[in-house]
Amino acid sequence: MCMKRSPLAQLFRSSNNLRLFSLIALVLLTAAIVTPALAQDEPQYPIYIVESGDTLNSIALKFGVTTQDILGINNFDNPNFIPVGAEIKIPGYEGITGTLTTRPVELGETIVSISEQYKIPLPVLLKLNRLVSPDEIYTGSEIIYPVGGDQKPFNSSIRGEDGITPLEASVLNNLNPRFLSITHPQESSWQFLSTDVAFFDSPGDGQYANPIAREIVKFDISPLPLVQGETIIISIQTNQSANLQGSLNGSELHFFSDTDHQYYALQGIHAMAEPGLSDFTLSGKFSDGHEFSFSQKLILKAGNFSKDPVLYVDPATIDPENTKPEEELIQSVIKNATPERMWKNQFSLPVDEPFCIYSYFGNRRSYNGGEYKNFHTGLDFGVCATLNIYSPTPGIVVFAGPQTVRGNLVLIDHGWGVYSGFYHMKDIQVKVGDRVETGTIIGTIGDTGRVTGPHLHYEIWVNGVQVNPETWLFDRVYP
Ligand SMILES: [Zn+2]
Missing domain, CATH: 3.10.350.10 (LysM domain)
Structure with a gap:
């Protein structure tokens, strides 16, 4: 017998071997059919x-x-x-x-738009x-x-405009309509609502359309969620001049600009604002004549504030007969939003170092055992270095004089609706109309008005609402 036959030929030599081969082939074939089927059936989990x-x-x-x-x-x-x-x-x-x-x-996002995206x-x-x-x-x-899963998001979107087709929208947005037809094949019969956003894949990096208006290049509102006692900054960059209006949590917004096509509105959130949902509206007109309006609810979170022990003070200083006219006077002074922004950097300390803080912003307060329906509207600096009080940033003195609750009081306008208040001063060294710089001495720490001891109560108003001064003094530069 020739021993040089190939192993395959040897395998065919007997009917037994033939049967074995058939079995192996069947197993291999079955495996080939079953394996992909198994892979498809294997459950996929996020x-x-x-x-x-x-x-x-x-x-x-x-x-x-x-x-x-x-x-x-x-x-x-x-x-x-x-x-x-x-x-x-x-x-x-x-x-x-x-x-x-x-x-x-x-x-501008909804759960529907996120599901589509x-x-x-x-x-x-x-x-x-x-x-x-x-x-x-x-x-x-x-x-x-x-x-990172199989469902890659669309990399681009266009926003709807009243009564225009996606084809027209794609022309306005400089997009090739061919890419739109992928997701919206019946474009002639399909129209956008002004609030609609259509997602699609474009070659390259892609770009999401601004959901508010096509002239808006960049929009930012921070912090989100809104937080009690914080300063909210709304920053809008456009591709042309714009006239903007809006409101946030019941306050009318004032937009200012000191760079071309870049607009800012600053808004304080009241320290006792109801947590939950807050209304935001924005509308405007661009130099090309296009108008828009937008509204959405934003989440408002509680701040992290503690309770002060009950404070005992002269009852006259908490009598609304005395406190109301004083509050109205201050409101009338701080309600104007001056178009010139006078600060550039982070605010400086209003006192010398080493400084000490006696009481923080937002603390819930009860006077003479009453309800905890008040809050501490500023930051109290004790006397831990000199008695000097400084302007923390440039501005114009808009009030200087004695009051029942606040004692000797100075208010400084920094522009764009931002004001500093200095209470309980021993003496005042500036007068209304003075232009002050960072570090200008405005007076000394005292114990005039509703106090339990000498300290400087320093507060910041942002568009009519007192905010946490710590953010301005220690954390960041606005805008
Ligand atoms: Zn205080």
């Missing part, structure tokens, strides 16, 4: 990365599933201790892949966010959505 403070229970609650469901598809060494950073498969979201992450809902069916997105209806989501709230 991933959640464990954060500090998470437990199996809190994760189950967060995604509306049971701990048993999570345990059923994950292998934990110890379910009572899931390390921060561990990747957990989340059941119950068929068709969703990638990592579940959160980001705040931005101005990320190509996630609305019911899935609602379930993921534990929402019963699309109306439950507001600017500044956190939204859970998947990133």
Whole structure:
């Protein structure tokens, strides 16, 4: 017998071997058919990365599933201790892949627009966010959505204008209408509402349209959510001159500009404003004649304030007969928003160092055992260095004189609706109309008016509302 036959020929030598070959071929063929089918059937889950403070229970609650469901598809060494950073498969979201992450809902976004942008069916997105209806989501709230999975978001959008077709909109937005027809094939019959946003994929990096107006290049409102006692800055960059109006939490906004096509409005949020939803409106007209108007509810969060012990003071100083005229006088002085912005840098300390703070802004207060319906409207500096009081930034003195509650009082206008107030001064060394610079001495620390001891009460007003001065003194430069 020739021994040089190929192994394959040897395999065919007997009927036994032939049967073996058939079996192997069948197994291989079956494997070839079954393997891709298995891959398709294998369930895909979105991933959640464990954060500090998470437990199996809190994760189950967060995604509306049971701990048993999570345990059923994950292998934990110890379910009572899931390390921060561990990747957990989340059941119950068929068709969703990638990592579940959160980001705040931005101005102009709705859950519908987010579902379109990320190509996630609305019911899935609602379930993921534990929402019963699309109306439950507001600017500044956190939204859970998947990133890095199969559902890549559209990279571009255009916004709707009344009565125009997507074709016209694409021309206005310098887009090739061909890319639009991908998502909106019946463009001739399909019209935008002014609040609509259409998403699509454009070649290259793409760009999302501003949801408020096409002339707006950049829009920012911060901080979001709004916080009691904080200064909110609304910054709008446009591609042409604009005349802007608006309101936030009941206050009329004043927009100012000291650079071409860049507008700012600053607004204080009252320290006792009701947490929940706050109204924001914006409207305007551009130099090309186009007008727009926009409104959306924003989330307003409580600030982190503590309760002061009950303060006992001369009853005359809390009698509305004395306090009301004084409050009205101050309101009348600080209500004007001067178009010149006089500050450039962060505010300086109004006292010498080392400084000490006796009481913080926002503390809830009760006078003579009454209800805690008042709050501390400024920052109290004790006497820990010299008695000198300085202007923290340039401005113009708009009030200087004695008052019942505030004692010797100075008010300085810094422009754009921002004012400084200095209370309980021993003596005043400036007069109305004086232009002061950073560091100009305006008087000395005293104990005049409603006080329990000598200190400087320093406060900042932003568009008619007292705000936390710490942000201006220690944290940031506005705008
Ligand atoms: Zn005070």
